Amino acid sequence: MSAKQPPAADAQEAELRVLRDQIDSVDRQIHQLLNDRARLAQQVASVKEHYRQGDETPVFYRPEREAQVLRAVMARNEGPLADVTVARLFREVMSVCLALEESMQVVFLGPEGTFTQQAAQKHFGQSACCHALDSLEQVFTAVERGEAHYAVVPIESENAGLIRHTLDLFRRFNLFICGEVELSPEVSSKAVNRSPRYLVVGREAIGPSGDDKTSLLLVCEDEPGALHDLLAPFHRRQISLTRLETRSSGEHDWNMLFYIDFEGHNTDAQVSELLAELDALKVEVKHLGSYPKAVL
Template sequence: MMSEVPDRIAFLGPPGTFSHAAVDRFFGHSDAQERLSVANIDDVFLEVEAGNAGFGVVPVENSTEGAVNSTQDCLIDTSLTIVGEIYLPIEHNLLLKDPARLSEVRRIVSHKQSLGQCRLWLRTHYPDMELCEVSSNAEAARLAADDPATAAIAGEVAARFFDLTVVADRIQDRQDNTTRFLVMAREHAALGTEHQVAGVSTGQDKTSILVYTENKPGALFRVLEPFDDFQVSLTRIETRPARDSMWSYVFFVDFEGHMQDDAVKNVFGKLAGRAVKIKNLGSYPRARV
C-alpha cells in the first residue's frame, strides 16, 4: 500500500539546511511536493513510519567527519526502506547580518558537524572566538540574523533564506567535502520521472544491509569473505554497538549490485550461515558523486 501522503517529504529542518538542499537536488523544486521540516533525524523516520510523509531525507555520512551516528541508530530500528541516495557537495560560508560590524562578532555558531568540517580555518582565523553548537546550520543562520554579534557557518541556501551576507566563502577544510543522504520510504515507490522505481534493478545499483554477528574472533572476516568469493564490491562498512546485547556489534554494509542480481543472491546465501541476523535496508539506484 502506498503512503497516504507520497508527495510530502520530511527532512531535518528548519528550511535552509543542507538536508533541505538535498531534498531539492533529488526531487527538484516542484510545488506539488510539500516539504515537511522536522526538528531532528529521529522525527524524519517517525513521520514517514506514521504515514505523515511519503519520503524522508536524512544525512548518513560525511567525507570529512564520517558517519552520522543518529541516522545509523535509526536504521537499526526502522521498518523503512532506502529507495535512493544523494551526494551533496558541502560548501560552508561565514555569514553575518551586517558585514560592516564584523569586528563586533563575539561568537560563531553552527551545527557540530559543520564546526568540525571548518576546524582548521577557524583555528587559523578565529583562534580565540567562542564556538557554539546549535541544532542545525539554519538555526545558526537564524541566530545570526537576530544578533549582529553572532556569525553563522552555513550554506548559501541559509544565507538567502535569512538575508545574510557571505563574508568568507568555502571555508571548509577540505574542498571535496561531501555529505551522502538517504531517501527513506515505507515501501518501494515511484520517485518521479527523473528516477527509477526503487526496488527494480537498473544495472547501476547499490544495496545496504545490517549484519549482526556473534561476538567472537573472525566475525568480520566471515562477513567479508562471501563478497570476495563472488566479486561483489563493497562501498562502505561501519560498525555500531548492537542495542540488544552488551559488547555485541552490528555491521553496516553498502555494496554494488541489487538484490535481484545473481552474485548478490549468492552472497546472501553464504552470509546466511555466518550471521546471527541480516537486515536488508534496500536496493536502489547509485547516485553520481
C-alpha cells in the same frame, strides 16, 4: 537629430534580430513540448489510478525510472551544455510533471535552510513539498505512518563520517533506502574531508535501475574472525564494497554492528546468493535496501 548608426552597428543589429527570432521560435517549441510531456504525465497517473487494486495506493514516483532517465539524458547530451547541467534541467521537468500526478510530500531534519533540505530539493526538485521536522525519529515516524511519502536523512557527514543515530533508526523502523544524494564539497563547506551523503527513505523496495547499490546492517558476536567470516562471501563473489563501518551494537558489549554498502541490486543473482549465504551465518541481517547510485 540623432546620429546615424555606423554600418557595422546596423549589420550587427540585423544579425541579432535574426538570432532572437530563432530563439523565440525554439522557446515556443520547448514550451509546447513541456506541455506535451506534462499531459503524458497526467495520462500515466490516470492509468495507474484505473488499475489500482482496492485500497492500494498507486506508486507515482519511481526512483529507478528517474535514475534511468537522467543517465540517458547525460549519455545522449552533445553540448554545449554540460551533462550535469542538462540532467538538472530534466530533474526539474520531472519534478513539475510528477507534481501533476501527485503532490510529493518529503520530510527532513530541520531547521529549514540546512544542507539536508538542499539534498532533498536536489533529489526531488523544487516542485516537491519539503517539510522540516524537529528530530530524526519524527522523520522516520512520518514516513512509516504514511504522513510523508519519503524522507531525506543524513548518513555521512563531511567531517564526522557515518551518522550513528541514523543507523540506530534504520534498525528500529521497517523502511527502505530508495536513493542517495551527495552534495558537492563546494556546496557544503570550503574545508571538507569527504562529500556529505544523504539517503532517501521510503516504504517500498525499489526495483533495479541498472547501476545500483545495496546497504546492509549486520549484527554478530564480537569474536575473533567475525569480520573475516562476514566478508568472505563478498570476496568469493568479487562483489565490491563501497562502505564498511563497524561499531558496538549498543545493546551488549559482545555484539558488533556492521554497516555495509556494496555494488549491485538484491535481484542480481550474485547478490541474491550472497544474502542467502549471510542469512545462513550466525548473524542478524537487515536488508536496508537496494537503490540507484546517485546520478547528480
